[in-house]
Amino acid sequence: MAFSFFGGVHPKENKFYTCDKQTEVFPEPDVIVIPMSQNIGAPCMPLVKKGDPVTVGQKIGDNQGLCAPIHSSVSGTVKAVEMRPHNTGTNVMSVVIQNDHLDTLCETVKPRTQEEVDALSPMELVDIIHEGGLVGMGGATFPTHVKLSGGIGKVDTVIINAGECEPYITADDRLCREHPDEVISGLKVIMKIFGLKEGHIGIEDNKPEAIKILKSNLINGDGISVDALPAKYPQGAEKQLIYAITGREVPSGGLPAAVGCAVFNAATAKAIHDVVYKGMPLISRIVTVSGDIVMEPKNLLVPIGTSFDDLLGAVGHSENPYKVLSGGPMMGVAQYDLSVTTTKGVNAVTILGHKNRYAVEDVRCLRCGKCIDACPMHLMPVLMYKALQDGDVDGLKASNMMDCIECGCCAYTCPASVPLVHGFRVGKQLIRSAAQPAKK
Ligand code: SF4
Ligand code: SF4
Known part of the structure; x- marks a missing residue:
């Protein structure tokens, strides 16, 4: 039984641009720029220097703590290790690689047979x-x-998130249609790690082809169900997906493991299959490059470190973009420098024309309360914004601003175009700064 979460909105999906197009392999660029910050937590320290040769899948960055190593997506020579613009709007240390187009594979990349995988313990996986x-x-x-090791013994329900509720984005839809067995195989590896006999794939019912293909690739006795959920934004948000499938509510400030759940994106499941069975680290991913002014919208299999400029060149656009977003129109981050490159978390580049310009000069809240009805986290966006305008950090904390998932439902529904989400990002930063010990 599917539960319906509170709030949410129904933006125009605009998935028709790319959902029925086969993923194309993007021609490898001559130069790749791989940022050393690609995960929540600690950035990687570069393990290579200018002039070093590198191979496909070679580890080029790593660090202790909450961090995942980074690998080269091409073979060639390191041109530079220097600060470069990043798609989060900052400058970060990056490894610049001149591609030799030889695709020389790193010796550590070795496939495993099913028997070898079966013999691995959960911690070895x-x-x-x-x-x-x-x-x-x-x-x-x-x-x-970290999610896997932290969930062992706590998680009783694992969910693959194939919700993909953001408008325009179809990368996971295509992944599930083109690689269903690898997505399912990745889920089985996760189930083995957690010691579970059952798993779920959560997917919106606006992807009937992917649902059909996933179901047809399941074998009786797999213990896996494909849960088709009503299309409503943000159905693909972790907490909303958990509620929709299990009826469990993740507590304020808590993690899914607090209610016995762990959620993994469909692309992550496929990447788990790739590293476990093929020995291939995460060096590429499918990226939807779409938007209302794009001439040839596409899903592209892109090496990590490909510039947004190159991606825009591959699809073309009919007018000067008003906005280029890393991600979709609801949660994406606007880019001001298109030399930024794709990272592990970038599933889309969305290019929008000037008809999407809604900014108003004199922003005045109408006190209509629509934002409250739309918020799937049961927050009061209007009061959060008022506390921000007042610079009231205690008020920001009291409004549970840190629970905001920045889904954009409030801003989407606001008739006065109040820049709510932008304000909440600033507000969260204020709360974090206030929590820092004062410098002497
Ligand atoms: S952006 Fe934050 S406040 Fe606005 S609807 Fe989403 S969760 Fe609620
Ligand atoms: S929807 Fe906009 S105008 Fe209405 S109360 Fe919320 S912030 Fe104010």
């Missing part, structure tokens, strides 16, 4: 996933090995 540099590929970028 977690170590392989750690070494493969896996992170949450739906955008959260939480290191996968």
Whole structure:
């Protein structure tokens, strides 16, 4: 039985641009720029220097703590290790690689047979996933090995998130249609690690083809169910997906493991299959490059470190973009420098025209309360914004702003175009700064 979460909105899906197009392999660029910050937590320290030769799948960055290693997506020579613009809007240390187009494979990349995989213990599987540099590929970028090791003994329900509720984005839809067996295989590895006999794949019912293909690839006795959920944004958000499938509510400030659940993106499941069976670390992913002014919208299999400029060049656009977003129109981050490159968490580049310009000069809240009705986290966006305007950090905390998942439902529904989500990002930063000990 599917539960319906509170709030949410129904934005125009605009998935028709790419959902029925086969994923194309993007031609490898001559130069790849791989940022050393690709996960929530600690950035990697570069393990290579200018002039070093590198191979496909070679580890080029790593660190202790909450961190996943980073690997080269091409073979060639390191041109530079330097600060470069990043798709989060900052500058980060990056490894710049001149591609030799020889695709020389790193000697550590070795496939395993089913018998070899069967012989691996849960912790050995977690170590392989750690070494493969896996992170949450739906955008959260939480290191996968940490989620797995932290969930052993606590998790009784594992869910693959194929919800993909953001408008325009169809990367996971295509992945499930083109690689259903690998997604299912990755889920089985997770089930083995957690010692579970059952697993779920949560997917919105606006992807009938993917649902059909996934179901037809299941074998009786797999213990896996494909749960088709009503399309409503943000059905693909972790807490909303858990509620929709299990009826369990993750408590404020809590993690899914607090209610016995663990959620992994469909692309992460496929990446788990790849590293466990093929020995291939996370070096590429499917990216939807779409938008209302794009001439040839596509899903592209892209090496990590490909510039947004190259991606825009591959699809073309009919007018000067108003906005280029890393991600979709609801949660994406606007880019001001298109030399930024794809990272493990980038599932889409969305290019929008000027008809999407809604900014108003004199922003005035109408006190209509629509934002409250839309918030799937049961928050009061109007009061959060008021506390922000007042610079009231205690008020921000009291409003549970840290529970905001930045889904954009409030901003989408606001008739006065109040820049709510932008404000909440600033507000969260204020709360974090206030929690820092004062510098002497
Ligand atoms: S962006 Fe935050 S406040 Fe706005 S609807 Fe989403 S969770 Fe609620
Ligand atoms: S929806 Fe917009 S105008 Fe209405 S109360 Fe919320 S912030 Fe104010």
